[in-house]
């Protein structure tokens with residue numbers, strides 16, 4: 097069943113350079129109990145999308161539906177409050193995500209108090225800590241964030257999210273600030289929590305290997321828009337969008353394909369090209385193949401959405417339409 | 418907080434105090450090698466009187482002997498007799514210390530609380546007219562030297578408008594008692610207190626504002642908001658307490674400056690506290706008095722710093738284990 101449904105979402109920031117269209121018409125769904133990886137190069141709007149989904153950024157256009165009901169409004173409105181419990185966020189840097197003056201117990205218990213789940217608070221906190229791999233939990237109650245390791249800190253953040261029994265966990269590069277040696281452990285923990293509690297997870301990452309390891313589905317984002325979504329094996333083994341192909345060709349494991357270094361400068365979300373937003377850098381278009389296929393005109397002028405090419409595999413490319 | 422942490426801080430402060438005590442001895446011997454002639458400058462005294470005085474002050478002994486005598490006396494809080502009044506320095510100081518504590522205490526309390534409050538407002542409404550008004554006004558007071566600010570306020574509110582007395586602690590010969598006496602005192606305290614408050618307010622406002630702005634960018638505030646905490650609660654529970662940490666340090670560093678500010682302000686308003694006593698002792702010059710005051714001020718600054726070190730460790734768990 098569909099848990100989260102994002103439709104036509106636009107988030108724009110007025111800046112001195114002009115209107116930055118960080119998220120520009122995103123369509124995306126997260127199914128119950130699945131792990132969806134959101135990949136894309138730096139600056140394509142992944143963090144903005146994640147923050148908008150959890151309600152930290154306001155969308156100018158589009159809708160977010162959670163369990164079939166539209167999420168709107170801010171702050172105190174009852175449905176929003178409920179939503180803030182059922183959708184939890186994990187940040188990239190656990191050191192910044194924890195108040196240095198709060199003990200680990202306080203950090204985990206805070207959410208419970210906000211949502212009036214304070215009955216048997218201590219048991220709930222202990223439970224969340226031990227399920228996040230901090231055992232025995234009592235030993236961590238009175239410690240401060242600076243007294244535990246970076247990996248343990250991320251476990252505290254995860255415990256603070258899981259204690260609220262969320263349906264969706266939005267994790268923005270949850271391991272990229274951690275030591276390489278503990279990344280695997282934390283990812284294993286997150287995968288385990290998904291399997292045991294049935295929580296769904298949206299993981300933002302620019303590490304395709306990570307996406308391969310823990311995600312059921314992968315969504316590829318380019319310049320504020322999702323350009324390809326499908327099951328992890330399909331997207332990563334037979335990518336259909338030229339952008340996904342280029343992303344994958346530079347992964348060290350992908351030796352069998354020819355490396356494609358993308359042409360042109362890194363795209364500017366304040367000046368999104370007309371037509372297919374990828375065409376100025378698209379190998380297919382630049383090599384003249386698009387011309388041969390007779391779609392070059394469309395590439396330059398027609399902005400297209402996602403279209404299915406196989407079961408559960410959707411792509412936004414004129415060459416695949 | 419560990420016993421080791423506390424004892425290390427206390428021992429450190431004692432060492433500093435000991436250094437100041439020793440330094441004090443040499444400082445005043447370098448400044449003035451012959452206090453007797455300084456004291457009776459321009460007056461005739463007989464050779465015999467002179468010797469008697471030198472003996473009284475212990476100046477006929479060798480320097481090491483003088484030093485030992487000085488240490489012994491200091492340990493017994495005996496700083497000798499004032500050249501001016503012939504009273505023990507200790508009693509001169511204890512007669513005045515309350516007034517300075519009142520003045521400095523009230524204005525420090527006001528400048529920190531009002532400064533912090535204004536800083537929070539300015540940070541929370543950053544880049545709005547409220548922010549600009551608060552920031553520029555407090556900045557203006559901060560930029561003014563305290564004696565200058567004191568003279569301005571004196572000229573305006575005591576001499577032109579005559580709303581407040583120009584100096585002293587009570588109206589001479591009023592003989593009022595009870596409540597009206599208290600009101601009279603408060604009126605006399607108002608302008609010197611206002612001067613010191615305004616002079617230090619700006620710094621607290623600006624530091625609190627920038628500290629809070631720094632803190633407001635932290636992820637844990639965003640996370641708390643994402644969890645459903647209201648903005649006001651996030652501010653009260655997470656942002657402000659963490660932003661206060663630099664203020665604690667600033668208050669300790671400022672303590673020394675406030676004392677020196679008190680010297681200027683007490684002189685301007687003839688507020689008969691330790692500041693005015695210092696001013697008079699410098700003019701005389703009254704070396705034993707100066708020596709006692711200097712030691713007291715140094716000790717006060719050292720104690721303030723110790724208190725802040727301990728308070729800081731209590732407030733910030735990261736310091737405790739360091």
Ligand SMILES: Nc1ncnc2c1ncn2[C@@H]1O[C@H](COP(=O)(O)OP(=O)(O)OP(=O)(O)O)[C@@H](O)[C@H]1O
Pocket residue numbers: 109110111116117118136137138139140141142143144145302365
């Ligand atoms: N508050 C903001 N004000 C102005 N511009 C913003 C703001 N937040 C994001 N942007 C811009 O929006 C674009 C997308 O940023 P975002 O952080 O979402 O990218 P990202 O995909 O998460 O990148 P990275 O992989 O580097 O984290 C960037 O060009 C960024 O400069």
Ligand SMILES: [Mg+2]
Pocket residue numbers: 142143144268
């Ligand atoms: Mg990001």
